[in-house]
Amino acid sequence: MNAIKEAIKTVSDLWSLMVGLRVTGKYFLEPQRTVRYPWKAVSNIGTFKGHLELVGGGQKDPFKPRCISCGMCALACPSHCITVVKKKAPKPTPEEEKALAEAKANGEKTKDKAPKDPEKFVYDYSLCSLCGTCIENCPAGALSFTGNVYMAGYSRNDFLFDLVVKLRDSQAPAPAEPAAVPAETSEA
Numbered sequence: 001m002n003a004i005k006e007a008i009k010t011v012s013d014l015w016s017l018m019v020g021l022r023v024t025g026k027y028f029l030e031p032q033r034t035v036r037y038p039w040k041a042v043s044n045i046g047t048f049k050g051h052l053e054l055v056g057g058g059q060k061d062p063f064k065p066r067c068i069s070c071g072m073c074a075l076a077c078p079s080h081c082i083t084v085v086k087k088k089a090p091k092p093t094p095e096e097e098k099a100l101a102e103a104k105a106n107g108e109k110t111k112d113k114a115p116k117d118p119e120k121f122v123y124d125y126s127l128c129s130l131c132g133t134c135i136e137n138c139p140a141g142a143l144s145f146t147g148n149v150y151m152a153g154y155s156r157n158d159f160l161f162d163l164v165v166k167l168r169d170s171q172a173p174a175p176a177e178p179a180a181v182p183a184e185t186s187e188a
């Protein structure tokens with residue numbers, strides 16, 4: 001049994017590696033996009049990648065993730081920095097329980113009524129290499145990079161997010177923009 005599990009994990013790891021190499025190869029051939037920030041002024045900061053975020057719009061609610069909790073992103077991530085926690089089905093009413101019992105007794109298939117959007121979407125930004133593999137593997141277009149390149153923290157826990165909470169909290173007014181980077185070009 002352990003040998004089968006090991007074999008499945010090896011195939012999954014190899015698949016992640018191949019997808020990652022394909023993404024690396026694609027961007028390797030493109031022009032360099034990095035500068036020696038903050039010594040060089042950055043004119044196109046808006047094109048840089050920040051941490052991941054969940055895309056809203058599930059059931060037409062801009063603050064509900066489009067994510068369907070399939071787990072493909074977590075499976076594809078080479079750094080294992082995503083954990084998707086599925087929602088549980090709500091407790092059935094007595095009438096629903098009766099109907100379910102009847103359906104089971106008749107050998108009918110019953111559908112899982114759990115909502116598709118995740119309970120939690122835990123993302124460890126301290127491990128993320130911003131490779132984009134999770135975004136490319138998402139069948140629902142539910143992930144994207146933010147433009148937040150100014151994030152800083154004092155401990156690793158400052159980079160551990162529940163992206164469901166982050167999306168919900170994005171209803172709050174945005175914080176003030178950070179001060180402009182001085183156009184200093186001398187290096188330390």
Ligand code: SF4
Pocket residue numbers: 052076077078079080081082127128129130131132133134135
């Ligand atoms: S961008 Fe980050 S979270 Fe997504 S697959 Fe790459 S390392 Fe994992």
Ligand code: SF4
Pocket residue numbers: 066067068069070071072073074084137138139140141142143
């Ligand atoms: S973000 Fe996309 S790939 Fe990841 S669990 Fe949600 S739907 Fe699946």
